[in-house]
Amino acid sequence: xxxxxxxxxHFSVEEIYRNVHKAFPSIGLTTVYRTLEVLVxxxxxxxxxxxxxxxxxxxxxxxxxxHHHHLCCTGCGRIVDYxxxxxxxxxVIKNIEEALSRKxxxxxxxxxxxxxxxCYDCRPKEAK
Amino acid sequence: xxxxxxxxxHFSVEEIYRNVHKAFPSIGLTTVYRTLEVLVxxxxxxxxxxxxxxxxxxxxxxxxxxHHHHLCCTGCGRIVDYxxxxxxxxxVIKNIEEALSRKxxxxxxxxxxxxxxxCYDCRPKEAK
DNA sequence: TTACTATTGATAATTGTTTTCATTAATATT
DNA sequence: AATATTAATGAAAACAATTATCAATAGTAA
Ligand SMILES: [Mn+2]
Ligand SMILES: [Mn+2]
Ligand SMILES: [Zn+2]
Ligand SMILES: [Zn+2]
Numbered sequence: 001x002x003x004x005x006x007x008x009x010h011f012s013v014e015e016i017y018r019n020v021h022k023a024f025p026s027i028g029l030t031t032v033y034r035t036l037e038v039l040v041x042x043x044x045x046x047x048x049x050x051x052x053x054x055x056x057x058x059x060x061x062x063x064x065x066x067h068h069h070h071l072c073c074t075g076c077g078r079i080v081d082y083x084x085x086x087x088x089x090x091x092v093i094k095n096i097e098e099a100l101s102r103k104x105x106x107x108x109x110x111x112x113x114x115x116x117x118x119c120y121d122c123r124p125k126e127a128k
Numbered sequence: 129x130x131x132x133x134x135x136x137x138h139f140s141v142e143e144i145y146r147n148v149h150k151a152f153p154s155i156g157l158t159t160v161y162r163t164l165e166v167l168v169x170x171x172x173x174x175x176x177x178x179x180x181x182x183x184x185x186x187x188x189x190x191x192x193x194x195h196h197h198h199l200c201c202t203g204c205g206r207i208v209d210y211x212x213x214x215x216x217x218x219x220v221i222k223n224i225e226e227a228l229s230r231k232x233x234x235x236x237x238x239x240x241x242x243x244x245x246x247c248y249d250c251r252p253k254e255a256k
Numbered sequence: 257t258t259a260c261t262a263t264t265g266a267t268a269a270t271t272g273t274t275t276t277c278a279t280t281a282a283t284a285t286t
Numbered sequence: 287a288a289t290a291t292t293a294a295t296g297a298a299a300a301c302a303a304t305t306a307t308c309a310a311t312a313g314t315a316a
Binding site: 047049051071073074080082084085088089092095096097099100101103104105106107108109110111112113114115116117118119120123127 | 216247
Binding site for chain 3: 157
């Protein structure tokens with residue numbers, strides 16, 4: 001938790017392990033997996049998937065993180081957090097959640113929104 | 129493609145393989161992986177991730193599929209497509225895309241929106 | 257026909273994650 | 287304190303989805 005709080009990033013288990021292990025060399029990879037699982041269950045951490053084959057974790061809004069969405073570069077994997085348009089989004093999302101909830105008899109707990117594209121560096125020259 | 133068109137569902141590679149292999153027993157799993165990769169590149173098929181550890185594929189809107197978003201049950205994995213509120217969503221999404229694009233210098237190609245929750249069957253009794 | 261190239265599928269290798277299990281730490285009970 | 291009981295831990299093995307390898311085959315050009 002301290003590592004996620006300090007860095008505020010999106011990290012793979014391996015990355016988290018390496019970092020935590022540096023400070024507490026007795027801690028093993030399995031414990032990192034197990035602990036993350038619990039933290040996600042508790043709602044303190046969010047598991048994310050950006051399509052690179054490994055889960056990533058970040059501080060959830062339930063534990064000091066900001067509620068935000070993601071902009072992902074499919075070229076290099078760069079992730080940009082954004083929350084600027086949340087106000088505008090919020091209303092619509094709320095509406096949709098309620099309507100979907102009613103219509104499909106779902107209890108909606110969470111949503112994930114991500115925009116995929118190419119960052120400036122990854123764009124081909126002629127598209128710049 | 130024919131299988132995805134006919135069924136309109138979200139299938140894992142294994143599921144697609146089993147089905148295609150029934151009709152064309154000479155086709156191997158590797159070819160299914162390779163072909164899906166190409167189809168995704170071509171924009172005819174979308175790769176989705178619902179967090180169950182395997183990629184799923186569906187017909188993309190670029191090839192006859194409807195543009196829609198997803199409602200996912202974290203209990204049983206059930207997926208509901210919805211598009212009812214796209215009109216309302218569309219405007220906001222368009223705005224956000226433009227603003228993000230400008231601000232972060234991204235070329236946005238795609239977005240994914242999913243709501244996570246529990247379907248009626250998976251909800252605990254007292255929450256019904 | 258023949259030479260060359262591209263595609264295929266079986267198999268092996270890789271990789272993120274989960275399971276297993278013996279060891280250790282923590283807690284409860286004498 | 288001493289002992290029994292239970293829970294937490296990490297190393298190693300097992301697992302599962304995906305990717306790489308490679309010999310065989312199909313397709314194309316000469
Ligand atoms: Mn984030
Ligand atoms: Mn769908
Ligand atoms: Zn990039
Ligand atoms: Zn369900």
